[in-house]
Structures are given as C-alpha cells and as structure tokens.
Amino acid sequence: MTVQVADNLFTGEGETTRLLAGRRRSDGKLLFPYPSGPEAENYELVELAPEGTLWSWTVQRFRPKSPYDGRGGEHDFLPYAVGYIELPGELIVESRIVVDRFESLKIGLPMRITTEAYTENAAGEPVLTYAFTPKGSAQ
C-alpha cells in the first residue's frame, strides 16, 4: 500500500499523475498548491498539465534539517535534484526531479510528471510525492 504525502496535492501515480491547483473563481488565476482552509472556497480544484520544460534546477547535496523526512541519515543521504518546470500557459512549479545523471539537466529540457516514493511512513509504507523527470526517461 502506498500513501500520498498530502491530500489535494496530486492524483494518480507515475505517468497518470496530475498536479492539483486552484483556479480563482473571480479571475481565473491559477494557484499551486491548492489552498487549504477558508481560502479554498474561492478556488475551483483543477488539474495542471503533465508536461513542460525545465525552467531552472539545482541539486540538494546535504541532508535537509527537519521537517524533511526523506530517506537517508547524515551519512547515507543521497542527493536529489530540485527545480522549476514551466507548464505552458499555466504556472512554473517547483518539484523534485527524478534523473539518473544530474549533468544531463539543462534549462529548456522537456519534462513530464511522475511520482516518487521519497520515503516510508512509520508503518513501512512508501510515501509518494509528485516529481518531474526528463521526457523519454524510463522513470
């Protein structure tokens, strides 16, 4: 059994993943992530496009402090890429990036959405978050 890291963040898994955003009822402006609490009343829940281009990127080389709850301790932490993906006509969203070689990342690279089991919960179940990966990769 896999679980999602949060509600109202995305639907589906792998290639069928769709990010959820809010479309403001008054003017159609998009907001990601979908707001919680009373603010949500002003927004309609919509899905964002599954493909876009890499707007910028970096690599997280050290283990973040709390509240990070991903895999690895101080010594067995594995670096991961983080960047921004421009979804044409919608938004530029921040995301973890699943990629074999960091050096292959270039601004403008076509990207598509996926999910990543970035950690396990207390019950040992994989916890999924959304991620992007270069289009055409096997992830």
Place this chain on the structure above:
Amino acid sequence: MTSVHIVGGGIHPFGRTDGSTGLDQGVFAIRQALDAAGLDWSQMEFGYGGSSAAGAADAVLPRLGLTGMQFINVNNGCATGGSSILSGYAAIKSGEFDIGIVVGFDKHPRGAFNADPEASGLPRWYGQTGMMLTTQFFGNKINRYMALNGISQQTLGLVAEKAFRNAEHTPHSWRKTPVSLDTIMQSQMVSDPLTKYMFCSPAEGGVALILASDRKMRELGLSGPKVRAAAIRTRPAGSFEVFAPALEIERGKSATQLASAAAWEMAGLGPQDVDVAQLQDTECGAEIMHMAENGFCKDGEQEAMIANGDTRIGGRLPVNTDGGCLACGEPIGASGLRQIYENLEQLRGRADGRQVDDARIAYSQVYGAPGISGCVVLER
C-alpha cells in the same frame, strides 16, 4: 530642510564569540559607537533595534540605562537592519527628534537556517519532501541567470576569492584567511552550481550607528556622512523569491530593482556616481545579480567586469570591501547595518588596508527573505 548624518558607529566583530550573547554584542556595539562620538547614552532621544534570533533589542535598555527614551523593536526579516536605519532616518527627517541610535545584533545556530513551513504559510509537505531550503532557491536562481546571461562558474569563484581577500584587512570580519580560487571551485558542492565557499553562513555580531540632524551635529561639534537616501521595497508580483512552490509565468521586477530605483531618485544620484558599494552577497550569485539589479551594469556584463577586477579594491567599482556576508557571515539583525558601518569607515578614510581612494559616495543594499530589499546612499 533637515539633513540626517551618521555621527558615530560601533561594531562587535562578526563570526563566533562563545560566551557572548547576541545582546552582549549589541551592547558592545552601542558603547563603542557612543565612545567614538564622545556621546553619552542619556543623550539618545530614540532607538530602533532588531534581532532575529537573539531576543528583543529593547533588552539593551536595562544594560545601558533606563532613560525613558522612545525605543522600538524592529523585525523585518533579512532587512531588519535596513528597516532600523530607515526608521531612524525618518524620525530625524520628520523633525520629531534630533539624535538617536539604531542597533542590530544576532546569534544564530550553526548550519543552514531552519525552515518552518507553517510559519511561512506553506503546507507541511513542502518541507517534508525537502524543497524548503534557502540554499536551493539560490542555486535555482543563479543557475537560470547564468544560463541566460552567460555567467561562468569561475566568475562565482572569483566573487568568493575577492571576499576572503578583502576580509583579511577587515577588523570586524569573520573569515580572514584568503582562499584560493582552486580551493573555492573544488570545495564541497552545496547546491549546484554553488560550492561551500560560495555561501555565507549564519553567524553572530552587533552593529550600532548614531544618527543626528545637521543642526544637532554642528551643535555637538561632530561630523559624519550625510544620508542621501534610504529606501525599502518588498517583492512585486512576478519576482522570484525564496520558498515559492510555484511562480507565475509572466516574470516581473525584483524588490531590489524597486528599492534601488527609489534610492537613486531620492538621492538625485545614479549608479555612475558611486565610489564604493556593499551589495547583499548571501552567496556569490547574489552579488553578481545585485550588481545588475541595483543598476551598476546590464545583465551579463558582470562576466567581463569581474574578470577585469572592476569590483576589487582599486577597480572601477569596489564591491563588498569588508568581505561582505561571504566573509563576515550573516547575523540577520546586524547584517544590513554592517554594510553601512563599512561605508562609514570608507567615507571617513579609516578602512586601513582596504581603503577606496577618496571615496565620496557609498551605496549599500541589503536583501533577503521573504523578498525585501533596503538601499542606503551616503555622501561624505
């Protein structure tokens, strides 16, 4: 019309001082500023002060004397120091007061700043999945800027190399040992393309500045540079700031572009008039981008300027003459005031070993979370 002058300054060395609280360092700086100007605490009509992690600045009062003065705690993110001096400037400019003090101090734990999603109005998953780090923001921002404007990684390294070289001659700096370009480039990668030596670290320190009206300054037989402009602006729509899960496709100006434009207008001066500049250098990329955002060059020109040594002491526009945040560290409450303290030293010709010849106009710009920039123009 009243003009505002800086008639005294004090600083507690930046870095790490075990056994000394942030408050201790703030009090030290105030006493030094008063001594340097030959003034007494009882002469201060107002105070503005701030710290981010070392308690309320108002706690200096019992240590220095409960005179009943107006004292206001300032808390405005990374621009706390910039906000304090702007408040002091306005208090005198308005005619309400004639002389007062601004102080900033801080003491942060080691390592990158800890981020709390809830405190920034963000969902918890953003932190849990490892995306809420200031270091990542800097990596993302400069990586795109470099790709679009032809800035090389070596240029990042040269900025750090200059910082440590300048700091060698700065009594208040933290990291005083020059570091070779090779060592900087080969050091541990923190957030690509930025290595360990290309980032500043949270630190400790305290700064105090005494402001006075021109009338009061003459009456007391003091002197000091004139504040030609002080302006703070916040992020406009479309600016790229720290902790942003999404950005609008239509990009806009930055807080720094707005603040610097306001400062130039207020001063009636432009970037070409500046002899020495202290620009926010949280990491090397910030100094490079801020050169353009403050109007000192166009995007991309930094590559040649830095290769030519234009921003070194002796160059056309010396930048971060005391080593900046890279070599002094960043105690949030004090950092913006350190820049102004360094400009005060430069304008008074007291920056031994790092003095910019005949500096007359000095500029400073502090920037930080959540997207605030504060610019100050001083004239000797």
